[in-house]
Amino acid sequence: xxxxxxxxxxxxxxxxxxxGVTKQDRAYQAIRDAILKGLLQANDRLPATRALSKRxxxxxxxxxxxxxxxxxxxxxxRKVGSGSHVSAIMPDSYLRAVxxxxxxxxxxxxxxxxxxxxxxxxxxxxxxxxxxxxxxxLLISPAEWAAHLQRAVATIKPEQMCNVEPQGASVLxxxxxxxxxxxxxxxxxxxxxxxxxxxxxxxxxxxxxxxEKDDYVCVEDPGYPAVHxxxxxxxxxxxxxxxxxxxxxxxxxxxxxxxxxxxxxxxHQSPLGxxxxxxxxxELLDWAQRQNAWIIEDDYDSEFNYQSAPLPxxxxxxxxxxxxxxxxxxxxxxSNLRLGYILAPPELHxxxxxxxxxxxxxxxxxxxxxxxEFMRGPAFLRHIRRARKEYQILRDIVLDTLVTEAPGxxxxxxxxxxxxxxxxxxxxxxxxxxANGAEKLGLVLQPLRNSCHEIDLPSAFILGFAALTRTQAxxxxxxxxxxxxxxxxx
Numbered sequence: 451x452x453x454x455x456x457x458x459x460x461x462x463x464x465x466x467x468x469x470g471v472t473k474q475d476r477a478y479q480a481i482r483d484a485i486l487k488g489l490l491q492a493n494d495r496l497p498a499t500r501a502l503s504k505r506x507x508x509x510x511x512x513x514x515x516x517x518x519x520x521x522x523x524x525x526x527x528r529k530v531g532s533g534s535h536v537s538a539i540m541p542d543s544y545l546r547a548v549x550x551x552x553x554x555x556x557x558x559x560x561x562x563x564x565x566x567x568x569x570x571x572x573x574x575x576x577x578x579x580x581x582x583x584x585x586x587x588l589l590i591s592p593a594e595w596a597a598h599l600q601r602a603v604a605t606i607k608p609e610q611m612c613n614v615e616p617q618g619a620s621v622l623x624x625x626x627x628x629x630x631x632x633x634x635x636x637x638x639x640x641x642x643x644x645x646x647x648x649x650x651x652x653x654x655x656x657x658x659x660x661x662e663k664d665d666y667v668c669v670e671d672p673g674y675p676a677v678h679x680x681x682x683x684x685x686x687x688x689x690x691x692x693x694x695x696x697x698x699x700x701x702x703x704x705x706x707x708x709x710x711x712x713x714x715x716x717x718h719q720s721p722l723g724x725x726x727x728x729x730x731x732x733e734l735l736d737w738a739q740r741q742n743a744w745i746i747e748d749d750y751d752s753e754f755n756y757q758s759a760p761l762p763x764x765x766x767x768x769x770x771x772x773x774x775x776x777x778x779x780x781x782x783x784x785s786n787l788r789l790g791y792i793l794a795p796p797e798l799h800x801x802x803x804x805x806x807x808x809x810x811x812x813x814x815x816x817x818x819x820x821x822x823e824f825m826r827g828p829a830f831l832r833h834i835r836r837a838r839k840e841y842q843i844l845r846d847i848v849l850d851t852l853v854t855e856a857p858g859x860x861x862x863x864x865x866x867x868x869x870x871x872x873x874x875x876x877x878x879x880x881x882x883x884x885a886n887g888a889e890k891l892g893l894v895l896q897p898l899r900n901s902c903h904e905i906d907l908p909s910a911f912i913l914g915f916a917a918l919t920r921t922q923a924x925x926x927x928x929x930x931x932x933x934x935x936x937x938x939x940x
Contacts (some may be wrong), residue, residue, distance in 0.1 A: 453524075453684070454854075456870060458593055458836075464478055464506055464839070465479050465935060472643075473508050473509075474508075474515055474608070477502075477506060477512065477513060477516045478516045478519060478520065481526075482517065482520065482611035485536055485728070486767060490508055491652075492536055492537065493536060494535065495534070495537055495888065496526060496533065496534040496535065496536070497518075499513040499885075505877040509742070513767065514799075515758070517868055519758050519761075521534075521723065521760055522757065522761070523727070523796065524696065524726075524727025524731075525537065525728040525729040526723070527576075537727075537728070537729065539826075540630050564625065565843045566749075567572060570885075570894065571894075572696060572784075572900065575917075576919060577913075577919070577922060578892060579893050579894065579914075579918060579922060579930075580893060580895060580896070580911070580913040580915065580926065581894045581896060581914050582869075582914045582916060582918045583607070583868075583870050583912075583914030583916060583917070584781070584785045585780070585783060585784050585912075585916065585917065586840065586841075586916055586917045586918075588919070589709055589833065589836060589840060590783060590784060594829070595783075595784075595820070595824070598824045599816065599819075601823055602621040602820045602822065602930050603816050603821035604817070606815065606819055609813060612756060613626045615779055616807065617643065618642070618643070618644060618813060619804060619811060619818040619819060619822060620678025620735075621819060622645060622789075622818045622821055622822040623640035623824075624639070624640040624642075624821070625821075625822050625826060626643055626791055626825075627642075630763075630777075634752065634762065634763045634765075634777065635763060636747070636766050637766075637768035638785065638793055641883055642792070642796075642799065642804055643736070644791060644792045644799065644802060645692065645789065645791055646778075646790045646806075646817060647735075647777045647788045647790060648790040649750060649777070649778050649789045650677065650680065651678060652778075652790055652791070652792045653677055653680050653689070653713070653748075653791060654680050654684075655802050656711075656738075656746060656774055656794070656798070656802065657681055657683075657684040657711075659761075659796070659801045659840065660710055660711055660804055661686045661708075661710055663686075664685065664686075665708055665709075665710045666687050666688070667686045667688055667709070667712070668689045668691050668709055669688050669689070669691070669713050670690075670693055670698050670713070671690035671691060671692050671808070671903050671905045672901035672905060672907070673690075673693075673713075673721075673901060673903075674715070674720045674748075674901070675900075675901060676786075681711075681713070686710075686711075688903075689703050690904045690905070691703055691712075692904070692905045693719055693724055693905070695724060696727040696729065697714075697716060697719060697730045698716075698723050699724030699730070700734065700737050709741055710744065711743060711744050711745075711746065711804070712734065712737075712743060712744070712746070713748065714726070714745060714746070714764070714829065715747075715748045716761075716763075716764045717755075718752065719783065719864075720748070720750065721870065721898065721901050721912050723863060723864020723866065723870075723872060723873065725761060725866075725867075726764070731872050732767075735764075735767070735768060735769070735770065737773060738770070740785050743772070744773075744798070745764070745772050745773045745774065746773075746774050746776060747764045747775050747776065748776055749776070749777050749912075750888060751867065751868040751869060752867075753781075753782055753837075753838065753866040754837070754838050754841055754867055754869070755838075756838070756845065756867060757866045763775060771795050771796075771797075771867075772774070772795070773793040773795075774792065775790055775791075775794075776792030777792040778791070778940060782837075783821075783824075783833070787817070794863070796828065818902070825907070834874060841916050844915045844918060844920065845871065845915055846914060846921055847915075847920060847923045848913065848927040849865065849871075849917050851924060851931060852873075852934075854931075855927075855928060856935050858933035859876055859879070859934040859935060860873050860875060860876060861873075861874045861895060869914055869917075870907035870913055870914040870915065871912075871913050872898065872910050873911045873913050874910040875909045875911075877908070879909065879934075880937070881897060882913075884933060884937055885897065885911075887933050887936075888930065890930045891933065892929075893926055893933075895911040895913075895930075896911060896912045896914075896920055897909070897911060897912075898912055903919040
């Protein structure tokens with residue numbers, strides 16, 4: 451395609467306006483769908499935002515935000531002087547699947563508190579720098595939660611107190627389905643959801659229904675150790691797929707292995723924080739289709755993206771119904787809420803529900819009604835906005851303090867979203883000396899290597915900041931900066 455020539459794919463009109471859908475979302479959908487359907491292919495050049503603004507009658511600033519989002523997700527590449535080009539490479543079999551039918555449903559999963567016990571205790575804890583990878587309990591008052599819970603319980607009918615709906619309270623499932631449609635791009639219905647105790651519980655149910663002894667499960671490396679142990683308890687063997695700058699890389703996984711399942715955290719990889727690119731997402735879906743395997747998507751902290759709107763879930767482009775989407779409210783609200791959900795393909799939904807009945811349901815009806823009441827009005831989204839702003843402030847306090855007081859002694863990645871970031875050490879720093887020094891100061895530095903298996907990465911620490919006060923964050927970052935400066939280089 452010659453320089454300056456506009457591809458025909460973007461001559462398509464904007465999707466028809468619908469209630470609650472902004473022009474920005476419609477412009478994003480038009481370009482993304484053109485890429486997914488093959489109308490725009492790798493290396494095709496997109497028109498300038500100025501030209502597209504005139505054609506679609508959309509503000510140029512709005513289109514700049516759309517292009518930035520598409521670049522962040524890996525669909526396009528933008529370079530000064532050469533414009534914007536499509537970067538996603540589409541597997542042929544995936545394109546055929548999209549053209550043969552409409553995309554289906556299934557979604558996230560949540561990576562909760564990472565529990566790693568070696569010499570030190572790295573459990574996530576409120577107020578402890580830097581293992582504070584939990585929702586801050588200061589952001590939702592007990593009185594506020596109690597008020598919603600009281601209103602909800604007052605409406606419960608006597609029969610609802612003993613005859614619980616098998617999949618969970620329908621009032622809650624309807625609110626979750628609405629949230630997923632509006633905020634995660636997942637076209638689902640309440641009857642397709644199953645209420646659980648949280649993400650690890652959801653994964654355990656899936657593992658019991660899908661895996662047989664000596665099956666293989668593909669997991670991320672570095673990854674989430676608690677989930678790995680669930681798969682091992684189910685009798686599975688683990689295949690470790692390395693994480694690079696585009697997310698999980700399956701190219702080294704043998705096709706001969708009987709791999710039944712892959713577990714991924716595409717929105718904010720746990721723990722590196724990498725966003726899985728569009729190309730890798732499509733390769734993963736294509737792999738699952740060819741292997742006749744399932745994908746568990748753990749969408750554990752997608753609400754907390756500090757650069758742009760939360761990225762669409764992998765499930766939102768799952769045209770072959772291979773993704774099992776798991777989510778929970780333990781990080782959106784408070785960690786001991788213990789309410790989650792599964793959105794599974796029909797083939798698995800009834801099997802998971804039957805197992806859930808067999809082992810005994812344990813999600814309280816009052817908590818379900820209370821959460822539904824909290825989500826029904828503006829309270830839930832207002833809380834998410836408030837929490838996102840506060841976590842960003844805490845993150846910035848840590849980053850600003852370190853850059854001011856310890857310049858050149860580290861580098862940071864994964865700071866664009868979530869409750870933690872990665873602090874990579876200077877090659878001359880001694881990781882163990884730093885960890886010991888931090889312990890004396892009341893800081894807990896969790897080494898990244900504890901989450902690694904076969905991958906070999908430079909020395910780094912996982913820094914959790916969400917469940918700190920601003921004063922704690924500032925003081926802890928100051929202490930860490932002093933430690934980085936004072937620790938002799940190897």
